[in-house]
Structure formats: structure tokens, C-alpha cells
Amino acid sequence: xxxxxxxxxxxxxxxxxxxxxxxxxxxxxxxxxxxxxxxxxxxxxxxxxxxxxxxxxxxxxxxxxxxxxxxxxxxxxxxxxxxxxxxxxxxxxxxxxxxxxxxxxxxxxxxxxxxxxxxxxxxxxxxxxxxxxxxxxxxxxxxxxxxxxxxxxxxxxxxxxxxxxxxxxxxxxxxxxxxxxxxxxxxxxxxxxxxxxxxxxxxxxxxxxxxxxxxxxxxxxxxxxxxxxxxxxxxx
Ligand code: PGA
Numbered sequence: 491x492x493x494x495x496x497x498x499x500x501x502x503x504x505x506x507x508x509x510x511x512x513x514x515x516x517x518x519x520x521x522x523x524x525x526x527x528x529x530x531x532x533x534x535x536x537x538x539x540x541x542x543x544x545x546x547x548x549x550x551x552x553x554x555x556x557x558x559x560x561x562x563x564x565x566x567x568x569x570x571x572x573x574x575x576x577x578x579x580x581x582x583x584x585x586x587x588x589x590x591x592x593x594x595x596x597x598x599x600x601x602x603x604x605x606x607x608x609x610x611x612x613x614x615x616x617x618x619x620x621x622x623x624x625x626x627x628x629x630x631x632x633x634x635x636x637x638x639x640x641x642x643x644x645x646x647x648x649x650x651x652x653x654x655x656x657x658x659x660x661x662x663x664x665x666x667x668x669x670x671x672x673x674x675x676x677x678x679x680x681x682x683x684x685x686x687x688x689x690x691x692x693x694x695x696x697x698x699x700x701x702x703x704x705x706x707x708x709x710x711x712x713x714x715x716x717x718x719x720x721x722x723x724x725x726x
Contacts, residue, residue, distance in 0.1 A: 491700065491713075492720040499688050502724040503532025506620070506686050509720065510537060511546040513618040513682070519550040521610075523619030523677070524578070525630075526555070526570045529686050530620060531577055538581030548584040554610055556621075556630035556677075558594040560644065560668040568659060569594065592642065592670040603642040603670060610676045619680035623687050626650045627695050627708035631671035634707045640675040644668060674712055683716050688724040696723060 496502050510533065513520055524530075540546045555574060564571035571591040579589050590609065596602035610616065621629050626648055632639060633648045646668055647655075656662040677683070687696050699710035700721060706712075713719050 493700065494720065494722045496722060496724045498724050498726040499532055502686055502688050502722050503530075503536055505722050506530070506533035506684060507536035507540065509684050510618065510620065511540060514546050514548060514551055517617060518547065519552070520617040521613050521615065522551055522553045523616040523672075523680055524553050524555050524574065525620045525622050526557070526573045526577075527622045529622040529688060533620075533686065534578040534581075537578065541582040548582045551584050552588045552613055553579075553584060553590065554606075554613070554616060554672075554676075555589075555591040557669050557671040558592045559666040560594045560599070560670060561666050563595045564591070568664075592672070594666075594670055599644050599670060603644065606642040606670075606672070607676060610672075616676060616680035618682045618684060619677055621677070621683060621685045621710075621713075623685060623692060623696060623699065623710050624651055625654055625691060625695055627699050627710045629677065629685075629710045629713070631669040632674060632677075632709040634709060636706060638706045638709065638712055639673045641673040642670065642676070643673055645671050674709075678712065678716060680716075682718045683713060683720070685710070685713065685719065685721045686723075687721070688726065690725055692723070693725065696721070 558570045562569035592606050593602050631645050652665045656665050659665050699708050704711045
């Protein structure tokens with residue numbers, strides 16, 4: 491594991507953006523696994539800037555996102571599809587048809603999950619997976635559980651996740667209670683993983699996840715078993 495501690499959010503974002511652009515430069519038709527949340531916003535801003543300057547070209551890149559709330563369609567400003575369009579896709583030259591986010595409104599969620607996994611397989615897997623970490627140790631929306639879930643699946647969000655994400659909603663009651671998330675298999679089969687975290691409130695869980703026992707009670711702890719993991723952490 492490559493653990494990098496940096497001074498502030500800006501440095502974390504810049505370094506993450508550097509790693510992502512390096513991936514795109516080395517393999518222009520790479521598959522990027524992308525994440526939502528407040529942590530990656532700065533990295534996405536940086537990528538938009540570099541793309542506008544012509545330093546990085548996303549025209550052959552394919553992206554697959556980790557997760558989506560159940561019940562929200564892409565036009566809902568709280569959906570992760572909307573988030574990705576606004577915070578990254580609109581600002582770079584990726585082709586909209588090459589961006590994939592699981593559907594939270596599929597008639598048959600089980601089928602949607604299966605198709606999502608198959609799609610990732612058909613793409614040849616993920617070259618670089620970007621991850622944040624939840625205060626309960628979740629990655630994507632893989633919440634603490636008795637076992638690691640392998641495949642894309644429907645998940646009930648834990649109270650701490652609903653609480654943490656309520657900051658983006660008008661009322662806590664508006665936070666969806668369920669989500670669809672990529673499972674551990676697609677994440678762990680990514681050739682490279684980049685985990686970014688910032689803020690004192692992430693320090694304890696990050697320590698447990700990276701240096702404690704590997705346990706599904708702390709889903710991110712499985713990342714210790716990956717052989718190309720980079721973690722960038724800023725306390726600020
Ligand atoms: P955050 O979320 O970036 O908004 O802190 C991280 C996560 O829940 O994975």
C-alpha cells in the first residue's frame with residue numbers, strides 16, 4: 491500500500507487528479523471507476539481545468555460509477571447521475587454514452603445489478619477505481635455487514651450513512667433509504683485503486699480500515715488485500 495499524507499484538501503485533490511490523468515494519458519481508452527460525495531469534487535474540478543487546457547483527453551475513456559440511490563432518476567439533483575454530470579462529465583470531453591451509473595429506478599433492480607456487473611466484465615474490468623470512505627468504513631455503498639458482498643446489489647443504508655448524507659438534502663427524511671452499489675468483486679478486480687479521504691472525522695476509520703483486521707464490519711478493510719492501492723489522506 492502506498493499511503494500519502496498531505497497538508498490539505500487542495501493537495502489531496504491535485505494529487506488524485508494527477509494519478510487519474512496519468513492513467514488516462516498512459517491508456518487513453520481506460521475504464522475509470524468513479525465515486526461521488528464531497529471528497530472527489532476538488533479532484534474533478536482539477537481534471538476539468540486540465541481537460542479545458544488540453545492537457546488530458548477523455549474522448550476515449552469509459553467510466554463506471556460505484557452507486558446510485560434507489561428511487562431517484564438522473565434528472566433528480568440528488569441523484570448520483572446528476573452529481574456526476576454536474577461535477578465532472580459536463581466539464582470534460584468524455585462521451586455521455588461512455589459514462590455509466592447504475593440505475594436507481596430500474597423496474598427490476600436485480601436484473602440491473604446483474605447487467606451492471608456483466609457490463610464491467612465486458613469492458614475488461616476497471617483500470618483505476620477511485621474511492622472515498624464513509625465514516626462507518628463503507629466503500630461505494632457497501633455497508634458494514636456479516637460478509638463481503640461480491641456483486642452489484644441492493645443495499646439498505648445504515649443510519650450513520652443517512653445521517654452523514656443528510657447534509658446534501660433539505661430534510662433527513664428525504665435521504666433515500668436504499669441504494670444500488672457495485673460489490674467488492676469489481677472493486678477488488680480493478681487494476682489500481684485510489685482511495686481519498688479528508689477531515690479529522692475520517693482518521694479513525696481510515697486507521698482501522700488500513701491497519702486493523704480485514705473484516706466485513708469495516709468494508710474498506712478488504713482493500714488491504716489489493717496489490718496496487720494508493721491512499722491519499724488530508725487531515726484538514
Ligand atoms: P464523502 O463521502 O466524500 O461525502 O465524505 C464518502 C463516502 O461516503 O464514500
